[in-house]
Amino acid sequence: MIEVRNLSKHFSHEGRRIAALDDVSLQVAAGEIYGIIGRSGAGKSTLIRCLNLLERPDSGTVKLGEQELTALPEGxxxxxxQxxxxxxxxxxxxxxxxxxxxxxxxxxxAGGLTPAQMDARVDELLQLVGLADHKEKxxxxxxxxxKQRVGIARALANHPDLLLCDEATSALDPETTDSILALLADINRQLNLTIVLITHDMRVIRQLCDHVSVMDHGKVVEKGSVLDVFLQPQHAVTRSLLAETGFGQGERVDAWRARIGVPLLKLTFVGEPTLSPVLDKVGRETGLRVNLLSGTLSEIRDTPCGQLLVGVVASDVELPALPEIFAREGVRCEVLA
Amino acid sequence: MSGFDPSLLLTVDWPEIGTATLDTLTMLGVSLLFTIVFGLPLGVLLYISAPGQLRARPRLYAVMSFLVNVLRSLPFVILLIVLIPLTLLLVGTSIGVAGAIVPLVVGAIPFFGRLVENVLREVDRGVIEASQSMGAKLPQIVFKVLLPEAMPGLIGAATVTAVALVGYTAMSGVIGGGGLGDLAIRYGYQRFQTEVMIVTVALLLVLVQALQSAGDALVRRCRFG
Structure with a gap:
């Protein structure tokens, strides 16, 4: 659906050249919700503006389907x-x-509709976003x-095949954020509409996105499916963005190890095993007794998943045998001895 | 001017005051109309051609901006005289109400144009960006976004311009423009008829107040929500 290749964009600020985008490439599949996350100043706002060329990149191409946007004349x-x-x-x-x-x-x-057709379309859209009663306000x-619901209705008016969301929930309180995210998920499902969103809030990514790119200093430092990025973050920036969600906190391992002085296990649950008494079952079979140190159990989009950091207090089997035993239960186990 | 006798007001030539009032209103109405007709496009042009704006043309902007500044820095009395040849060419006479309208308009266009430019700059950039993201063409942005969004400010600018024009009309007496200001100068100042001065000044005050109130009422009516 979208193919972004080698996008670069510089701004000059007080005589210095600052790279807002530094050789950014990414692909978005049709019908998915793609998230771009980063702290403010990471370049994500410039990136999303390059997708409809509100901002012209210095170099690189943006392709939408078969059409190369960056090569189109203004008209x-x-x-x-539209x-x-x-x-x-x-x-x-x-x-x-x-x-x-x-x-x-x-x-x-856009033109092309009679006033009556426009009115009908407006009613339809306001119905969709739940604002039919506020028409004349x-x-x-x-x-x-x-207001954001009006913004969404407006964005959908001309039957778009792509919806760009520029921090669409960042000015809203948490409850309202949830309802707007639910609306976007709904629209994505109902209309099979591709959505690209930028945010600095990992919750938005967790609740809504299929794939994610993490940006820092104008570069994409990590990208992948949301599950992978949450459960196995590779980059320090990703881990720090994940801190408030409880996922991917690898750097705390050393602190825990120093404090309790026993081998540690990192257990990662995805899907069904998250809801089963796996730890209990393995404990009975192997005499494994653990001390729960930290962790989180949650849902990523609609998949239940979790990550636990536990200290091994006792075990009848050798530690290196544990990953395979856990794997049989569908749980990924890493020994951090 | 010592000791003003109120009974002198009875001796004022009221029909002449009436004619002068009508002259002032004519000059004001016609020149305000032409000022808006020419000044509004000038303001829009200044706005969109300024550096960093929708159709940035830095050199064109610099030239227009310079001309606007030149016209605005000329005292109106000088403008009245400098423009006599142009006035003759356009309306066939350089005196009277008709002769005053050309310099009034020429003096007020750059003033109003600059006000319009400033008002348009107050329109939220985000709204303009949103309309660009929806594929709006420049004329659509101007007529469907900029002007409607700026309407309260534009009415305010027109009101300020109208009040300034009332001041200019007073000076047009220099070229025999007529009107209340002219009367105040000729009778009140040059012939020491304080009563005429008082009446004309009072009428001018009422006129300015009325313009301001009307402008404010319009702004209130079209302020959003």
């Missing part, structure tokens, strides 16, 4: 953009228009979550 690019929806952190609604007027706006830009009369 054709404007036409193509079918790339974009949702913004600060909503960016027209204050001079009502809710219905805002959703109608992209239809007016002004944006200033809406809550943040409602």
């Amino acid at each position: 054709e690019l404007q036409l193509r953009r 079918r790339i929806g974009m949702v913004f952190q600060h909503f960016n609604l027209l204050r001079s228009r009502t809710v219905a007027g805002n959703v109608r706006f992209p239809l007016e830009l 002004r944006p200033s009369q809406l809550s943040g979550g409602q």
